[in-house]
Amino acid sequence: MGDTDPAANKRSERQVVVLFAISVLGAVGALVAYFALPLGSDPMSVRWATLGLGLGLALSLLGIGTGAVHWAKTLMSDHEVTEKRKPISSDQATRDAAVQALVDGARDSAIARRGVLKGAVLSALAIFPLTIAVPLIGSVGGDWNISKFRHTVWRKGRRLAIDPSGRPIKASDVTVGSVFHVIPDGMRDEEHWMEEKAKAVVLLVRLDERDLKGDQSPSGETWSYDGIVAYSKICTHVGCPVALYEQQTHHLLCPCHQSTFDIADGAKVVFGPANRPLPQLPITVDAEGYLVAQDDFAEPIGPSFWERLK
Template sequence: MSESKNHPASTEVGHAHAGGEVVHADRFPDPGVPEHKPRLTDTDPKAAKRAERIVTLLFTISALGTIATLVAYFAVRPDGTTEGVRLSTLLLGVSMAVSLLGIGIAAVHWAKSLMSNHEYVDDRHTTATSAEAREVAVIALQQGVEDSGIARRGVLKGAAFGAIALFPLTVAVPLISSVGDDWDVSKFRHTLWRKGVRLATDPDGRPLKAADLTIGSVAHIQPDVPLEERETHHWITEKAKAIVLLVRLNPDDIRSEQREGASYEGIVAYSKVCTHVGCPVALYEQQTHHLLCPCHQSTFDIADGAKVVFGPAKRPLPQLPITVDDEGYLVAEDDFSEPIGPSYWERLK
C-alpha cells in the first residue's frame, strides 16, 4: 500500500483495522482562517467616531472618580463613630471602583470597537529567537500601535493617559499621608481588661456567670462596657485587641497555665488574636482541647497553657486571668499575661 506524502496544509486521519494496522485515509485541506467580517465601526466613520467619544467619556469618568476619591479621603474623615467610619469607607470604595472600572471598561470597549480585529496566524518556531524574528516582533508591535489608532486620536489618547496617570493617586495619597500616623507599638502591651472588668458575651454584651457554663461550653467574650461606649470608633479598635475565647474544662484536664491561678474552676480564657499574624483563633475541638487558627492552621492546646502544637505560630496565646465577683459574674483579675498578637519591634520575646 502506498503511503501519502506529508503536506503542510493538510491533516492526516487514520482508522485502525482489525489486527492493529492503521490505514491512512485521504487528507483534508487546512480550512484556514474564517472570512473576516467587518464591524460597523470599520465601515461607518460616524460609528467609529461615536465609539471614540464613548471611550473618551469612560476615561473621563475614571479621572473624575480618582478626583472624587481624593476629595472623599480628605473631606470625609472618620469622626470616631461607627457611622462615620462606614460613610468614609463607602465613599472611598465607590469612588475608587468608578475610577478603576472606568479604565477597565474603556479599555475593553476600545479594543472591541476601534482596534484592529483581523485574525492573524503565527507559525510555531524554535525556542531560540533569531535576529530576523526579533525584527518581525518589533514590526508587529509597531503595527499594533498603528492599529490601535492612538496616534491619530489625540483626545482619546489624552483621556486614556490622564485616567491611567491619575488612578495611582487613589493609593499613593492615603499611603503618603499616613506616614505621620501613630506608630506607638506600646499600645499592644495593654487592652481594656482591668481588675474587676466583667466578661460579657460577644457581640450582645451580656455579662456571664460561672454557673452559666458547663464542661465543654465555649463562649466568645468581650469586656463589659456601657452601651454608649460601644458605639464609638475607639471601642471597635480596643475591642479588636481584647477579644477572648472562654472554655470550661474539667479541672483535672488542665495540665498547665501561663500564670498560676489564672483559671477559675476549670474555666480558662485566652486571647483570640493569633500570635502568628493576628487572625481570630476561634475553632475549638472539644475532645483534644485544641484551638485552631483558620488562616494558617496554627494549633494551640488550651489545656496546656495554649502552647503551640502545630503551625507557624511561635508563642502561646496570652491568657486572661479570671475569677468571680460577689454576684458570681466572671471578672478579669488583670490584663493579659503578656502583649497580644504577633511579634513586633520593641517586644522582649
C-alpha cells in the same frame, strides 16, 4: 464591527472613554472620602469612611479593567495571526517584522488620532495610584508607640461582657462547647474606646476540664475557671481576628493565614506562621457569679514586635 463601520468604531471609542472617566471619578471619590470622612471613635464614622474608600477604589479599578477589555475587544485589531514555532532567539529581520507588526496594529486601531481616548487612559492610570499613595503618606506621621500593645483595659475584678451587647456574663451562662465573643464591661466609658476594644477583644470557651492540659501561668496560678478559658482574639502573626473554633479538636483558626491554636493546651500554635501562643486572660468569678478578670494579659497581645519582652 468597528473595522467596517466607522459609526460603530466611534461609538466604541466613546464607551471606552466613559469607562476610563469612571475610573478617574472613582479615584477622585476615594481621595475625597479619605479627607472628608476621617476615622473616629464612633463606629458609624469607621463604617462610612471604609464604605467611601472602598467604593472609590472599586469604581477606579473597575473602570480601568473594563475599559482595557472593551478597548481590546472593539478597537484593537482582531485579525488572526499565526506563526510557526521557532527558536527563541531571532534574527534582526524577525525583530524588525515584530516591531512593524506593532506599528501596523497601532495604525489599524487609529490610536494616534484618538486624543480623547489617550487622555482618558493616561488620566485613569495616573490618578489611581494616588488612592494608595495619599493614605500611605498620611499615615507616615501616625502613632508608632508600640508599647501601647503591652497593656489593655482589662484589670483585676473587671467583668467580662458579651460583644456587642455589653451584657455581663455569668459562669453559669457558659455551657461546655459554647463560645462567646467578650469585651470588658463598660467598654464605651473608656476614652478612645474603639481603639481599646480592638486590643481587648477576647474569645471565651468552656471545655470539659478533663480536656485541659494546663494554663499558661508561669507561676502556677489557675487562669481558667471550671473549664472556662479566655484568650485574646488577636492573632500573634499579623493581628487578624481569630474566631473560628472547632469544637471536636479544640482548635482555634485564624482565617487570614490559617494559623491554628490549641486552646486546650494554652493556645499553643499547632499549624501556620504564628510563632507564639495567644495570650491568655486570667479569669475567675465574683461574689455574684459573674466572670471577671484576675488581671490584664501577662504579655503583649497581637503580632510580635522588635521590643516585645520574651
